[in-house]
Amino acid sequence: MEIVLLGTGAADGWPNPFCRCDSCSDALRRGDVRGQTAALVDDEVLIDCGPEVPGAACRHARTLAGVRHLLLTHAHSDHLGPQFLLSRSWVSGACDLEVIGPAGALEACRPWVGAGDPVRFLPVVAGDRISVGGYDVRVLPAGHRVFDDGDAVLYDVTGPDGRRVLWATDTGPWPAGWFAAVRDAAYDAVFLEETLGDREEISDAHLGLGRFGEMVGTLRSVGAITDRTEVVAVHLGHHNPPFDRLVPRLREHGARPGVDGEVVNCGPPRHARARQTS
Structure with missing residues (x-):
């Protein structure tokens, strides 16, 4: 499973263009500009599509022409810019x-789809499990909302070769009971939001x-994260410390910051792992 991070920033990106804080000034000086968080999976599945995402795909030399499935986590504007349906x-x-x-x-999205456009809508709620092309997708709850509880979700995606990833943004802390849904998942990669840095009192x-x-x-304790799991922080905002101080703090948790445009290739297929260890 090839996952291209089309963006790794929070709603206002990072740096925030209106801010002169140390974190924003450092990012601007280094030219480290992060756009709205989204991912392209195997050129076929797009996870979220904020208004910056189509342009980001082009800047990273990627096409969205082969995207047949769009997984939306929720309707906040950095995750959904439905005008892409018109240009499509x-x-x-x-x-x-x-x-x-x-x-x-x-x-x-519906007002942006013209009569006869080859677009189909499938509503989901946490707890659903669906087939998306060759992918097995479990819909998970999010500690997040637009207007009502339940109107934001996360995704657990298993590819045709058995590689499995968790896409977990946007969310606040999970109640203890929610972790049962990912017990022993042994994800190949976890993309987990880390928006607030040292300002958790904000939200x-x-x-x-x-x-x-x-x-x-907690994900480690239930077997969702193992020693083989790549843990990538996404949805990064300017309340984080400057990058050179953020990296070691994420490393303390066995994680690293994602980078706009990077390609994450999950580990070998699980059947290959079984052969390697047998």
Whole structure:
């Protein structure tokens, strides 16, 4: 499973263009500009599509022409810019597109789809398990909301070769009972939000460094994260310390920051692992 991080920043990106804090000034000086968090899986599945994402795909030399499935986590504007459906409709012979997500996010998309556009909508809620092309997708709850509880979700995606990833943004801390859904998942990669840095008092609907570490620790304790799991922090915002101080603090939890445009290739297929260890 090839995962391209089309963006790794929070809603306002990082740096925030209106801010002169040390974190933003450092990022700007280094030219480390992060866009809205989204991912492209095997050129076929897109996870979230904020208004910056189509342009980011082009800047990273990627096409979205082969995307047949869009997984939406929720309808906040950095995760969903439905106008992409209009520009997509201007392309002759565009492939069928399945848009999957909470009902509220799908409703935001419908006005942008023209009559006859090959777009199908599939509403989901936490607890659903669906086939998305060749992928097995489990829908998980998020400690986050747009207007109502349950209108934001996370995704547990297993590819055709058995590689499995957790896409976990946006979310605040999980209640203890939610971890049962990922027990013994042994993910190949976990993409976990870390928006707030040292300012966790700002919001209960996101993770900062403290709660990020706690969640990673609990995921380890239930077997969702193992020694083989690559843990990548995404949805990074300017409340984090400057990058050179952020890296070691994430490393304390066995994690690293994601980078816009990077390609994450999960480990060998699980059947290959079985052969290697037998």
